[in-house]
Amino acid sequence: MIAPCLKAGGTIGICSPSHIPLYEAAPGQEVKPSREYKNIISEMERQGFRVVTGENLYKDTWGYLASDTERAADLNQLAADSSVDLILFGGGEAGNELLPYVDFDLFRQHPKRMCSYSDGTTLLNAVWALTGLETYYGQNPVCFTEPTEYNRHHFQGHILSDDMTVHEKNSSWRALTPGKAEGVLVGGYTTNFCLLLGTKYFPVDLNEPHVLFLEDHEKFGGENHISAVLGHIEQSDFMKSCTGLLFGNFSDEPRPQLYARLQVLGERHHIPVVYCDDFGHGENHAILPIGRRAELDAEQAVLRYL
DSSP: OOOOOOOTTOEEEEOOSSSOOBOOOOTTSOOOBOHHHHHHHHHHHHTTOEEEEOTTTTOOTTSSSOOHHHHHHHHHHHHHOTTOOEEEOOOOSOGGGGGGGOOTHHHHHSOOEEEEOGGGHHHHHHHHHHHOOOEEESOOGGGGTSOOHHHHHHHHHHTSOSOOOBOOOSSOOEEEEOOEEEEEEEEEEHHHHHHHTTSTTOOOOTTSOEEEEEEOOGGGOOHHHHHHHHHHHHHSGGGGGEEEEEEEEOOSSOOHHHHHHHHHHHHHHTOOEEEEEEEESSSOOOOEEETOEEEEETTTTEEEEO
């Protein structure tokens, strides 16, 4: 199931499942809404979009986050709002806490586009797996105030339209193991994808082939961290359905140890593995549609949507 595109003058819903959009305030002073989010909303409105925010967007009930039920209520609010065309939110930590409180039926009843990245991995994959609604990995609200031509092009090709039938690159692709892979595209940030595996919130059909995309960044951990999470994925039942892997930006500098570990995975499981810098926590924020059937061709360095 593919939701309608976000049209010119359409409505964007903003919530924050994984971080607090607040100013820091001195003790005893009122905490005020984030200037960053005010700028984001102003830019969205300048571009002609209407903006709806979750009622608990600026709360810090738990000190480090709004409560799990408050954050889930915001997501449910935007999902139920038939005027909202796109739900857009950023990363952080603890988005997986929302899963028991999300009303997934709302996404079936009011299908709409949903885009995030990083910690948003958990919710994006769960919504697709439980409803069949395609979701979109790669961009967050900040992309409106820190735009690049490449990121705008992907937003146009996947959110404002369905024109991007072949992934458009902005980096050199490194084929670490050869071959072609076909299957349903799933994935995101490595740790969050691991947290979903084996849970009732990611009931994937293991008889269905899957093309996996993953990303992580050196600021969160080194090659040993990547090796551990890859090991977890390899030990999961999901790996039996994985036909290929596309790994996104980890560092602006060459990381031969990472490439070697990814190559081991590809050779061990006889699947093509490719590294690129098109998506992740770097400058490039390409969008990848979760739930879309795709073909990864390592030799030709191309990802086609089928």
